[in-house]
Amino acid sequence: MIRAIRGATTVSNNDEREIIDETKQLLIEMIRQNDVNAEDVVSVLISMTDDLNATFPAKALRHLDGWTYVPVMCMREINVPQALPKCIRVMMTVHTKRAQQDIHHVYLRDAIQLRPDLQLTKKLDM
Template identity: 65%
Template sequence: MIRGIRGATTVSNNEEKEMVEETKKMIEHMAAINDVSPEDIASVLISVTPDLDATFPAKALRLIEGWKYVPVMCMPEINVPGSLPQCIRVMMTVNTKLGQADVEHVYLNGAVKLRPDLIEER
């Protein structure tokens, strides 16, 4: 079955090192808690808010062993007034045996407020 796994995190600064480190941490956590290997992944889409332009957070995937061939793309997030700033969002499309309600989505740092309903369920 194909499922989407959501992830989001925030950074304190528009700096390459922090953006890559926080993205890597989030993606590794998404994969670990959902038992996802690189071969299970169809693609990874990463969006960033307009205030983050220091680097492509997709660089984080290339730092994870075995993820060389995982297709990844970055894009800008819609600039909605009042939305969470300095936010990196991920949609990982995977092949899994997990039911939709069993998929664990990951929200780190300031992004925990995006989906408190999913955080509280776990």
């Protein structure tokens, strides 16, 4: 079965190191909570809001052992008025035996407000 795992986080500044570090933390948590192996990943899409452009957040994936050959693409988020600023979103498409309701979507930092309806949403204080 192919399923998508969603995740999002925010950064405080348009800073290369912070963007990479926060994206890496989000990816690690998505992988951990869903028992994802790189070999089972179809692709990863990463978007950022217009106020972020210091680096490609996909660089964070390249820092993970075994993830060299996973296809990843960065893009801009739609610029909606009053949208959450400095936000990084991830859509990871994977092969899994998990039912849709058993997928753990991960929202960190200020991004927890994007999907408060998900029970497993949590805020990690960094």
